[in-house]
Amino acid sequence: xxxxxxxxxxxxxxxxxxxxxxxxxxxxxxxxxxxxxxxxxxxxxxxxxxxxxxxxxxxxxxxxxxxxxxxxxxxxxxxxxxxxxxxxxxxxxxxxxxxxxxxxxxxxxxxxxxxxxxxxxxxxxxxxxxxxxxxxxxxxxxxxxxxxxxxxxxxxxxxxxxxxxxxxxxxxxxxxxxxxxxxxxxxxxxxxxxxxxxxxxxxxxxxxxxxxxxxxxxxxxxxxxxxxxxxxxxxxxxxxxxxxxxxxxxxxxxxxxxxxxxxxxxxxxxxxxxxxxxxxxxxxxxxxxxxxx
Amino acid sequence: xxxxxxxxxxxxxxxxxxxxxxxxxxxxxxxxxxxxxxxxxxxxxxxxxxxxxxxxxxxxxxxxxxxxxxxxxxxxxxxxxxxxxxxxxxxxxxxxxxxxxxxxxxxxxxxxxxxxxxxxxxxxxxxxxxxxxxxxxxxxxxxxxxxxxxxxxxxxxxxxxxxxxxxxxxxxxxxxxxxxxxxxxxxxxxxxxxxxxxxxxxxxxxxxxxxxxxxxxxxxxxxxxxxxxxxxxxxxxxxxxxxxxxxxxxxxxxxxxxxxxxxxxxxxxxxxxxxxxxxxxxxxxxxxxxxxxxxxxxxxxxxxxxxxxxxxxxxxxxxxxxxxxxxxxxxxxxxxxxxxxxxxxxxxxxxxxxxxxxxxxxxxxxxxxxxxxxxxxxxxxxxxxxxxxxxxxxxxxxxxxxxxxxxxxxxxxxxxxxxxxxxxxxxxxxxxxxxxxxxxxxxxxxxxxxxxxxxxxxxxxxxxxxxxxxxxxxxxxxxxxxxxxxxxxxxxxxxxxxxxxxxxxxxxxxxxxxxxxxxxxxxxxxxxxxxxxxxxxxxxxxxxxxxxxxxxxxxxxxxxxxx
Numbered sequence: 039x040x041x042x043x044x045x046x047x048x049x050x051x052x053x054x055x056x057x058x059x060x061x062x063x064x065x066x067x068x069x070x071x072x073x074x075x076x077x078x079x080x081x082x083x084x085x086x087x088x089x090x091x092x093x094x095x096x097x098x099x100x101x102x103x104x105x106x107x108x109x110x111x112x113x114x115x116x117x118x119x120x121x122x123x124x125x126x127x128x129x130x131x132x133x134x135x136x137x138x139x140x141x142x143x144x145x146x147x148x149x150x151x152x153x154x155x156x157x158x159x160x161x162x163x164x165x166x167x168x169x170x171x172x173x174x175x176x177x178x179x180x181x182x183x184x185x186x187x188x189x190x191x192x193x194x195x196x197x198x199x200x201x202x203x204x205x206x207x208x209x210x211x212x213x214x215x216x217x218x219x220x221x222x223x224x225x226x227x228x229x230x231x232x233x234x235x236x237x238x239x240x241x242x243x244x245x246x247x248x249x250x251x252x253x254x255x256x257x258x259x260x261x262x263x264x265x266x267x268x269x270x271x272x273x274x275x276x277x278x279x280x281x282x283x284x285x286x287x288x289x290x291x292x293x294x295x296x297x298x299x300x301x302x303x304x305x306x307x308x309x310x311x312x313x314x315x316x317x318x319x320x321x322x323x324x325x326x327x328x329x330x331x
Numbered sequence: 332x333x334x335x336x337x338x339x340x341x342x343x344x345x346x347x348x349x350x351x352x353x354x355x356x357x358x359x360x361x362x363x364x365x366x367x368x369x370x371x372x373x374x375x376x377x378x379x380x381x382x383x384x385x386x387x388x389x390x391x392x393x394x395x396x397x398x399x400x401x402x403x404x405x406x407x408x409x410x411x412x413x414x415x416x417x418x419x420x421x422x423x424x425x426x427x428x429x430x431x432x433x434x435x436x437x438x439x440x441x442x443x444x445x446x447x448x449x450x451x452x453x454x455x456x457x458x459x460x461x462x463x464x465x466x467x468x469x470x471x472x473x474x475x476x477x478x479x480x481x482x483x484x485x486x487x488x489x490x491x492x493x494x495x496x497x498x499x500x501x502x503x504x505x506x507x508x509x510x511x512x513x514x515x516x517x518x519x520x521x522x523x524x525x526x527x528x529x530x531x532x533x534x535x536x537x538x539x540x541x542x543x544x545x546x547x548x549x550x551x552x553x554x555x556x557x558x559x560x561x562x563x564x565x566x567x568x569x570x571x572x573x574x575x576x577x578x579x580x581x582x583x584x585x586x587x588x589x590x591x592x593x594x595x596x597x598x599x600x601x602x603x604x605x606x607x608x609x610x611x612x613x614x615x616x617x618x619x620x621x622x623x624x625x626x627x628x629x630x631x632x633x634x635x636x637x638x639x640x641x642x643x644x645x646x647x648x649x650x651x652x653x654x655x656x657x658x659x660x661x662x663x664x665x666x667x668x669x670x671x672x673x674x675x676x677x678x679x680x681x682x683x684x685x686x687x688x689x690x691x692x693x694x695x696x697x698x699x700x701x702x703x704x705x706x707x708x709x710x711x712x713x714x715x716x717x718x719x720x721x722x723x724x725x726x727x728x729x730x731x732x733x734x735x736x737x738x739x740x741x742x743x744x745x746x747x748x749x750x751x752x753x754x755x756x757x758x759x760x761x762x763x764x765x766x767x768x769x770x771x772x773x774x775x776x777x778x779x780x781x782x783x784x785x786x787x788x789x790x791x792x793x794x795x796x797x798x799x800x801x802x803x804x805x806x807x808x809x810x811x812x813x814x815x816x817x818x819x820x821x822x823x824x825x826x827x828x829x830x831x832x833x834x835x836x837x838x839x840x841x842x843x844x845x846x847x848x849x850x851x852x853x854x855x856x857x858x859x860x861x862x863x864x865x866x867x868x869x870x871x872x873x874x875x876x877x878x879x880x881x882x883x884x885x886x887x888x889x890x891x892x893x894x
Contacts, residue, residue: 226740227735227737227740227741228740228741228742228743228744230701231733231735231741231742231801231804232743232754232758233701234699234701234728234731234732234733235728235732235754235755235758235804236725236728236729236755236758236759236808237754237757237758238725238758241757241758245743245746246743249743249745250743250745
């Protein structure tokens with residue numbers, strides 16, 4: 039009987055609003071919570087694989103262990119590439135590069151963005167806010183890929199250099215988000231109450247503002263993580279990130295696409311891997327946001 | 332809980348006077364109505380076997396505190412329960428027709444045409460993107476009115492005139508944001524009555540409005556109701572309002588109907604203990620009649636509670652001298668506070684009274700140093716806030732604390748009560764960890780909350796308990812001045828009295844000075860030693876409570892007192 043109406047808005051037994059309005063029906067909420075946990079477990083498994091790819095592979099990603107273009111089988115799970123390297127092993131080692139360069143990009147984005155966002159949000163309309171706002175807009179106006187290309191031209195090729203540049207681009211989004219949240223939090227009565235209790239700005243920030251607003255940031259981080267992986271993959275694909283023989287996924291896809299007709303797996307499997315990871319991260323972002331409600 | 336059969340005997344003692352009326356006189360008949368809400372596996376029973384009759388052409392008030400199920404009742408009748416609510420049992424009849432037999436689809440034509448609804452909040456109940464005219468006309472088209480466009484227009488203009496708009500023609504082209512809250516609510520009343528429904532349900536129609544405005548709205552509602560002979564069900568938490576406007580009353584407590592009958596009888600001789608408690612909490616209802624604020628004040632006589640007399644000789648705790656404060660520039664420029672002067676004697680309770688937009692909250696924020704004055708000087712505890720630097724202001728915060736209006740918003744939901752109450756102690760690093768803990772326990776005891784509550788979070792507490800926590804926090808560093816910003820207006824009437832008593836007790840014990848900001852003169856009469864009435868940024872009247880309440884000099888004060 040209670041199975042119907044999942045996701046229906048709740049109601050207080052009276053006309054007065056409940057302290058937590060807009061919560062989805064409990065059953066749906068619990069299901070989403072479980073789903074989030076499963077997704078986070080998957081993510082944790084990915085992190086382990088990225089940290090220690092040797093644990094989950096038998097072949098060396100650079101050794102010519104088989105014949106070229108062996109289709110996926112029991113020995114070579116993802117087949118072999120054009121010169122006989124184990125594709126599964128290459129994908130797993132590539133995960134390390136993709137994953138950690140994207141993590142670096144997001145880290146740069148979160149840290150830089152949060153600092154800028156908090157600084158401008160504390161005094162909206164102030165001099166600092168205006169200067170940082172103009173800077174943010176300027177960076178936003180430059181396409182992230184162009185920024186990354188410039189950085190690579192200046193500092194040399196490599197996924198991690200591209201990642202830092204992409205992180206700077208992503209920081210603008212974080213800065214906007216955090217600024218908005220900080221401004222919004224200033225109107226919370228308990229934040230003002232803390233201030234009238236004599237709490238200093240840092241104490242108010244750490245104890246009251248951050249815990250009330252970090253959730254959207256976390257969710258946005260998961261989403262940006264996926265986007266960063268895509269951006270870094272794209273750069274490598276275009277030949278501006280990692281270079282062969284690196285097993286970075288963009289490189290794998292670029293290398294494999296020449297043989298797409300008679301050995302589809304060489305390009306398609308790394309592509310699917312990238313898609314799967316990005317979908318996983320986006321799903322986590324979505325679930326976090328939903329659970330927050 | 333959901334088994335209504337077992338609860339039925341409880342209700343036999345309930346008065347069912349309206350039911351005894353001539354059956355032909357009954358418009359709405361509700362029997363054994365049980366409404367449940369699903370939540371976290373459990374099923375909450377919001378209404379438990381409620382049964383009553385609504386007499387045709389009369390006003391029936393439904394009273395009760397928050398959570399008593401009175402809004403649920405209104406929504407069940409018009410079938411607008413939220414998705415997780417369901418009518419589990421019972422019958423609702425309108426003119427002997429079983430409403431529950433109708434499908435949702437069949438029910439829809441009833442709304443508007445036969446049952447009108449006046450919502451609580453006029454701000455969110457009108458579409459901001461459509462003109463008033465479009466929204467009133469929509470009521471006609473939705474109800475499938477057979478009138479021609481000209482007839483509709485004529486009817487609308489007539490209705491709006493009836494409801495007190497002098498020039499309705501100009502009104503129709505305007506948008507909701509161009510109208511005041513009271514005007515919007517009157518538009519909603521006009522819409523509810525536009526199809527000449529048999530029944531109109533008004534859910535707290537004035538509680539989002541200022542008192543004077545709310546009275547006007549009620550007066551217009553009364554006028555149209557009388558004109559069309561409509562039956563009205565009035566949901567309210569305000570006993571005085573119910574007493575003045577209703578013929579019959581239903582008293583709900585926690586989902587049960589505890590008493591029903593003609594308002595005069597029930598209020599004069601309540602039978603159920605809950606009704607008695609409810610009536611006792613309102614100082615203005617005596618022997619079934621509403622006392623004026625002045626009468627209620629006089630009845631209490633020279634109150635012992637106000638005996639903690641201020642020493643007039645000592646220097647004032649708060650002095651405002653010609654203080655002004657404006658917001659915005661250009662067209663949106665608002666003079667929130669316009670040259671006001673006042674002085675608060677130590678140990679007294681100074682009440683600043685005004686309606687919304689009067690500038691009273693801005694004044695309290697000036698006293699707290701959260702805003703700085705454009706002109707004039709603000710002295711608090713001997714410090715000039717205009718010249719105080721950040722460090723000085725922080726030092727002053729040790730001596731001035733505040734209790735906010737809504738304890739639902741002023742307590743951080745992520746912290747437990749110990750952390751909340753210890754906030755000022757932690758901020759000023761008062762004492763050792765153990766001493767702070769001991770102080771929190773002492774404070775919990777002081778506001779009469781069990782010590783075990785220290786590890787609870789605000790969400791686990793009721794509104795009144797939360798406000799006690801807010802008071803405990805404000806007392807933690809032993810301030811000299813407490814700013815009380817509408818400290819009880821978010822609470823139920825019975826709880827209001829308890830919190831006010833607690834505040835009085837604490838004041839006597841600790842010799843605190845209170846700066847009380849409120850819209851409610853009844854609260855003021857209970858606790859204040861000095862009263863200042865504020866309107867549009869200016870003080871229209873101020874003086875000792877007795878003078879202001881018993882011998883008001885200003886028309887506006889008189890109007891407020893007449894409520």
